[in-house]
Amino acid sequence: MNTREAELVxxxxxxxxxxxERSSDVPSECDVLREVxxxxxxxxxxLDEKEVALATRNLNMxxxxxxxxxxxxxxxxxxxxxx
Numbered sequence: 001m002n003t004r005e006a007e008l009v010x011x012x013x014x015x016x017x018x019x020x021e022r023s024s025d026v027p028s029e030c031d032v033l034r035e036v037x038x039x040x041x042x043x044x045x046x047l048d049e050k051e052v053a054l055a056t057r058n059l060n061m062x063x064x065x066x067x068x069x070x071x072x073x074x075x076x077x078x079x080x081x082x083x
Contacts, residue, residue, distance in 0.1 A: 005055075008047065011036055012055045016065035029070035032056045050075055 001009070015035040019027035027035075036052050053075045059065045 008051060008055050009059065011040065011047075012052065012059055013065055015039065016056075016059070016067055020066070026066060026068050028068040029053070029056045029060055029073050032065070032067055033070075033073065050079060054079060 012032060016027060016032045019031055019035055033049070033053050033056055036056075037047065037049060040047050053073050056065075056067070057073060057075060057080060060067050060069070
């Protein structure tokens with residue numbers, strides 16, 4: 001994992017944790033995506049929404065974060081599979 005990937009994973013993990021602490025409801029993958037994109041909106045270079053979505057889905061599948069699955073997460077199956 002390179003520095004950019006590590007920052008992305010850490011940011012997604014932090015955002016999911018913060019959302020969970022703010023609400024009694026389990027956040028969705030899309031909630032995490034929106035939180036990360038809003039939090040890092042001034043970052044240069046900006047984060048790619050698809051990379052954030054992919055990191056969110058991967059961390060959720062690995063159970064590193066506990067969030068609800070979002071059917072409308074903006075990634076395709078091919079992107080998820082790396083095809």
